[in-house]
Amino acid sequence: MIRRETWQAWALLLPALLLLVAFTHWPAVATLIDSLYTTPRGSRPPRFIGLENFASLLDDRVFWTALRNNFIYAAATIPASVILALLMALAVNTALPGRPLLRMAYFTPTMLPMIAVANIWLFFFTPDYGLFDQVAGLFGLGRHNWLGDSATALPAMIVVAVWKEAGFFMIFYLAALQAMPPDLREAADLEGSSRWNFFRRVTLPLLMPTTLFVLVNAVINAFRLVDHVVVMTRGGPDNATTLLLYYIYETGFRFWDTAMAATLTVVLLVLLAALAWLQFGVLGRRVHYR
Amino acid sequence: MSTTQSTGAEVRLIDVTRSWGSVTALGGVSLHVRAGSFCVLLGPSGCGKTTCLRIVAGLDSATSGRVEIGGRDVTALPPAARGVAMVFQSYALFPHLTVEENILFGLKARSVPAPERGRRLARAVETLGIGQLLARRPGQLSGGQQQRVALGRAIVAEAPVCLMDEPLSNLDAQLRAEMRAEILGLQRRLGITMLYVTHDQTEAMAMADQVVLLRGGHIEQDAPPAELYARPATSFAAGFVGTPPMNLLKLAPDGTVAGAGGPVLGEGGARLAGIRPEALRVGETGIPVRVTHAEYLGADTVVACQAGESRVLARLPGRAALAAGTPLHLAADPADIHLFDAETGARIATRDR
Numbered sequence: 001m002i003r004r005e006t007w008q009a010w011a012l013l014l015p016a017l018l019l020l021v022a023f024t025h026w027p028a029v030a031t032l033i034d035s036l037y038t039t040p041r042g043s044r045p046p047r048f049i050g051l052e053n054f055a056s057l058l059d060d061r062v063f064w065t066a067l068r069n070n071f072i073y074a075a076a077t078i079p080a081s082v083i084l085a086l087l088m089a090l091a092v093n094t095a096l097p098g099r100p101l102l103r104m105a106y107f108t109p110t111m112l113p114m115i116a117v118a119n120i121w122l123f124f125f126t127p128d129y130g131l132f133d134q135v136a137g138l139f140g141l142g143r144h145n146w147l148g149d150s151a152t153a154l155p156a157m158i159v160v161a162v163w164k165e166a167g168f169f170m171i172f173y174l175a176a177l178q179a180m181p182p183d184l185r186e187a188a189d190l191e192g193s194s195r196w197n198f199f200r201r202v203t204l205p206l207l208m209p210t211t212l213f214v215l216v217n218a219v220i221n222a223f224r225l226v227d228h229v230v231v232m233t234r235g236g237p238d239n240a241t242t243l244l245l246y247y248i249y250e251t252g253f254r255f256w257d258t259a260m261a262a263t264l265t266v267v268l269l270v271l272l273a274a275l276a277w278l279q280f281g282v283l284g285r286r287v288h289y290r
Numbered sequence: 291m292s293t294t295q296s297t298g299a300e301v302r303l304i305d306v307t308r309s310w311g312s313v314t315a316l317g318g319v320s321l322h323v324r325a326g327s328f329c330v331l332l333g334p335s336g337c338g339k340t341t342c343l344r345i346v347a348g349l350d351s352a353t354s355g356r357v358e359i360g361g362r363d364v365t366a367l368p369p370a371a372r373g374v375a376m377v378f379q380s381y382a383l384f385p386h387l388t389v390e391e392n393i394l395f396g397l398k399a400r401s402v403p404a405p406e407r408g409r410r411l412a413r414a415v416e417t418l419g420i421g422q423l424l425a426r427r428p429g430q431l432s433g434g435q436q437q438r439v440a441l442g443r444a445i446v447a448e449a450p451v452c453l454m455d456e457p458l459s460n461l462d463a464q465l466r467a468e469m470r471a472e473i474l475g476l477q478r479r480l481g482i483t484m485l486y487v488t489h490d491q492t493e494a495m496a497m498a499d500q501v502v503l504l505r506g507g508h509i510e511q512d513a514p515p516a517e518l519y520a521r522p523a524t525s526f527a528a529g530f531v532g533t534p535p536m537n538l539l540k541l542a543p544d545g546t547v548a549g550a551g552g553p554v555l556g557e558g559g560a561r562l563a564g565i566r567p568e569a570l571r572v573g574e575t576g577i578p579v580r581v582t583h584a585e586y587l588g589a590d591t592v593v594a595c596q597a598g599e600s601r602v603l604a605r606l607p608g609r610a611a612l613a614a615g616t617p618l619h620l621a622a623d624p625a626d627i628h629l630f631d632a633e634t635g636a637r638i639a640t641r642d643r
Contacts, residue, residue, distance in 0.1 A: 187382040191396025192370035
């Protein structure tokens with residue numbers, strides 16, 4: 001006999017459960033299943049082929065390029081945006097004239113939609129009359145096709161992502177800094193601790209829970225945020241800016257190779273899971289939660 | 291009462307003011323704390339006592355005036371260069387560091403060599419009995435233990451002046467009494483100068499060599515506890531010190547208690563007569579009062595009475611079973627009657643004192 005409360009509990013959980021299953025859990029399971037089948041085409045139904053999709057991925061040159069690009073992209077955006085966020089938070093946490101304005105300015109990129117950001121930066125990067133070339137022109141440097149050159153296209157994407165993300169992470173650091181009791185600083189001042197010593201021995205360790213949170217988000221974003229690639233380069237030139245998620249999008253919705261896209265998605269999920277596990281495992285143990 | 295091998299330094303405030311915009315927190319405070327003595331800054335909240343302490347520490351700067359420690363003008367010096375240690379009300383322990391790391395934080399910051407650090411740590415640990423806590427974090431300690439660690443951090447600095455900002459306010463009553471004795475003992479043993487902020491007059495009476503009573507950013511009275519008790523300089527000081535504090539009775543122009551009559555307590559209009567509850571006794575003659583409430587405390591009974599327009603508390607020995615509404619006469623020796631100006635609150639000198 002199931003008790004009345006149990007029914008009520010399930011009834012209360014149902015709306016959330018339904019949405020979660022429909023849009024999160026089932027698609028995830030379906031993706032895993034799809035990755036083990038061939039892509040259905042016309043009258044040909046999907047056929048179970050085991051890990052064959054994964055095997056063919058190993059020979060896919062574009063996949064390896066996308067993976068390499070994504071690692072470079074992550075390795076550059078994550079530390080850059082997190083360190084920049086911390087520096088900005090420290091800057092706007094001190095008593096400055098016009099502090100609210102500065103905070104807002106730092107946060108603005110976060111509020112803009114990525115499509116708008118991409119369009120703004122598209123203009124910055126335009127050869128000849130874009131912002132970068134105009135500034136470079138002042139120093140006598142010639143024109144440069146930032147997005148058209150495969151050597152500078154990926155760094156350009158990285159710059160946009162850092163600009164967009166740092167303000168968002170700054171908010172978390174700022175909140176954490178403001179939650180720190182001011183008497184810790186005063187106690188350290190009395191003890192003759194230098195600003196740097198206090199930052200290194202007190203501020204930074206106390207910010208670790210925030211850092212962990214921000215890092216996990218930064219890692220996820222590094223594999224998730226590809227809107228600007230769609231708008232600015234479409235993965236080009238010569239796949240120089242193709243990131244993993246963009247490649248999934250292309251495979252799935254331009255070439256309609258859904259099985260392959262599912263396979264790529266599984267790879268991406270496994271990658272993210274491994275990174276998250278690593279972060280919580282390695283960093284989590286060194287984080288002090290109050 | 292400086293000890294013989296005093297390691298303390300004298301502290302002097304010279305006409306120190308502090309204002310934030312139009313708000314004045316301290317208005318011209320001058321103060322001299324002798325080397326090795328225990329000085330309590332006492333007062334209700336908002337009286338400026340904490341501001342005063344923070345100015346000595348260098349955490350706040352004085353708007354005008356001078357601060358001297360050990361004869362040296364420190365007004366413009368940063369906190370670390372003043373030779374003071376401080377125990378915060380919140381203890382301000384670093385939550386991510388162990389007790390040992392917390393205590394040694396300042397010594398490491400000042401690059402004190404490791405053997406010396408070890409020596410000072412061992413001494414603090416032995417003095418405070420916190421040896422078994424060294425590896426723990428503040429979050430794993432009780433309030434009293436955190437308090438000891440905060441004391442330890444102040445001791446190892448071996449500063450000649452120690453500042454304490456309501457250090458016992460977060461502890462329960464029993465622990466507070468224990469720590470009171472312990473802090474006093476520590477101060478005597480180390481011979482340091484102590485500046486101690488509290489709103490609790492019991493703490494001030496029990497610990498201080500010198501009590502500085504503050505009110506509204508001004509010093510109301512600066513005296514040893516015995517004198518503060520025996521000769522309050524103002525009606526505020528009279529009404530702040532003592533458990534329960536001194537009764538203040540409004541006098542009629544004829545010198546009797548307004549609305550009650552009875553004996554003449556002090557001639558001249560616009561006066562307050564101050565009588566300590568423990569100086570009152572039930573007599574044949576005296577101020578006619580009516581009992582409103584009696585509180586039996588074991589050793590004595592505090593009887594609340596109404597005397598005309600004033601409320602009077604009397605501390606009577608033993609168990610005085612008095613029902614509400616009982617008429618009584620309360621008498622006091624003339625020597626126990628203090629007179630104050632009702633307008634200014636200032637003490638009025640009487641013939642015999």
